[in-house]
């Protein structure tokens with residue numbers, strides 16, 4: 001048995017270190033460590049409740065809107081306030097823009113460059129992968145980054161700037177969109193759709209949304225959509241059998257995404273990928289375990305827990321805590337969201353193995369780009385110009401409250417207790433805290449730790465590209481993880 | 484494409500949220516990476532963008548540290564976390580067994596220019612807010628106090644102190660224009676202010692060019708967060724005290740904090756994270772405590788009283804409305820009156 005340490009692990013967000021126990025070229029055990037701690041939960045204590053709207057988004061510059069919205073959701077609970085309908089729509093537009101930008105960045109900047117690596121020099125597609133997807137200098141980046149910037153103009157219109165916008169409130173958004181703003185939105189959405197239909201999908205987004213099975217996807221990748229970057233990925237992934245690696249632990253959760261006046265656009269749910277059993281997620285049963293974290297013992301219930309680092313804790317190896325649902329590790333993210341929502345393509349990609357895998361994770365993200373672009377078009381048309389975008393704040397009640405949203409990477413929860421209008425407790429469980437959690441007291445690994453077990457890295461060891469694919473398929477955000 | 488004349492840039496993330504990188508990637512036009520190429524800038528390594536990972540990345544850092552690879556600019560994003568007990572262990576550079584605190588001190592003396600990207604690297608930023616659980620600081624400042632991780636006397640090889648592109652997150656233009664000026668070697672000590680901030684943005688106040696300036700002139704103020712009036716009197720706007728050309732250039736294609744109705748929280752200023760109650764203007768005897776920079780209090784009070792008494796009805800009405808209730812067109816007042824009568 002040899003033990004190797006992998007890091008710095010780049011083209012992920014933040015600091016990630018893996019420790020792998022390898023026997024005969026096969027990973028027997030993996031330990032996933034978040035090596036950065038900034039103490040946001042400590043920073044929030046004693047502040048006026050509303051200051052969370054300024055501090056919490058700064059947990060993460062990648063999903064700051066999600067963090068803002070989770071903070072606003074907690075305050076909304078404490079105010080028992082009803083948000084303005086237009087406000088929810090504008091919020092969803094901004095949130096979708098952030099999440100699409102995130103999926104796009106993941107695909108072009110983080111994930112695809114691995115196929116340009118020398119390890120794949122012998123593959124027939126390698127030269128194309130190099131020209132198109134090489135890190136920093138690949139041709140695709142020259143198209144994707146400006147398209148991303150154009151999409152994020154949604155933020156300029158709705159939220160002033162991104163990241164770290166301050167426009168999101170419990171009652172909606174601080175800026176009412178006028179006719180001219182709406183027209184600008186329509187124009188920039190059309191530009192963005194133009195980019196994905198030309199470059200990413202090489203097909204109308206409807207054609208992607210309608211894909212109902214893995215076979216249909218393969219036909220698309222060799223037929224109608226063959227000229228797109230999505231198809232290039234599908235063909236490469238099939239050649240490398242990426243559906244066979246990075247198998248998740250089986251439970252997939254969504255907290256419900258894009259709240260509208262008649263519920264979530266993508267519903268909340270907990271899916272057992274092996275049996276297909278779907279039920280409402282028992283969010284009240286979430287507990288965090290710190291047995292392998294650099295943290296002092298504390299309550300498992302996030303509503304009562306504290307975060308106090310202890311760098312000397314025996315057996316600890318990560319600043320991340322280990323969230324568990326009814327004692328089990330849960331995978332979250334675009335794949336979970338679309339599996340819970342019942343998209344036939346995603347359900348079909350899970351079926352053969354009864355579990356998540358590298359291929360399905362990437363497909364789900366790209367599918368979501370198409371779904372959200374379509375949804376944004378619809379939401380823009382739903383705005384009612386004469387109605388308010390925000391309702392006034394109502395007095396804050398003391399007590400314990402929780403708020404959930406779906407960030408690009410999955411379920412994000414904030415738990416806060418207020419006393420005299422000030423924050424008495426604050427806990428955050430971010431998507432990557434779920435996916436990249438360390439072991440818990442009974443030794444159960446977190447989802448990535450689970451997904452790496454049994455990986456054949458052969459003689460390549462730490463430089464195995466398959467290892468890179470598995471880790472990046474989760475699109476980890478380590479700055480969110482331990483915060 | 485890598486010639487010996489490239490301007491080499493190494494970008495590392497310390498205790499950051501990654502937001503400064505996200506911001507610079509918003510660079511429109513040809514995109515940030517293309518723009519770097521145009522200015523002859525070569526990324527030695529960037530944690531979010533580069534191909535090299537693990538061992539290969541460690542090798543690059545090692546070569547720079549040993550002086551085997553020329554480093555023109557070291558850009559650090561994120562606070563330097565010195566805790567616990569001065570060990571820096573709250574922020575380890577994965578795979579190296581060394582803290583970022585240690586790496587920053589090892590690499591900074593190798594660089595011609597040392598640049599703090601964002602208010603965290605500049606002054607400590609949000610992680611340094613009370614109770615400062617990680618003993619966070621900036622490269623050369625802790626809030627307004629000079630010192631930080633590198634010390635007050637630190638000068639990079641060009642002789643410049645740390646260049647502080649503050650902002651949370653900074654505008655992509657602030658980052659790129661500074662990098663471009665460094666790459667063209669036309670950036671000098673005269674181009675930074677007393678807090679090391681590039682004057683290309685720090686010579687302005689965030690308030691200049693705000694779309695609410697007319698409301699400010701008449702002290703026609705918003706009282707609720709979604710109203711269009713000036714945000715200074717009641718809602719905590721600090722743009723008259725914060726540097727930045729925020730309202731003179733587009734953020735994300737046309738926005739700005741105050742344009743969207745969010746108050747300026749002075750994110751470019753050292754110590755902005757110490758604010759308690761970002762959305763309320765602290766007042767004594769009804770007069771805001773934080774008055775516009777360079778403005779004597781008596782003047783402010785006198786002018787405010789005078790301008791309030793002269794506020795046009797249109798401005799007063801719009802200030803308390805969530806959208807333009809009444810346009811400035813001649814005759815608009817009459818038409819509005821006629822409609823009301825209907």
Ligand code: SF4
Pocket residue numbers: 689690691693694695696697699712713714715720721722723741747
């Ligand atoms: S809202 Fe702020 S920036 Fe705008 S005019 Fe008022 S004080 Fe100036």
Ligand code: SF4
Pocket residue numbers: 650651689722725726727729740741746747748749750751
């Ligand atoms: S307006 Fe104020 S808070 Fe907004 S970016 Fe400028 S300095 Fe920062």
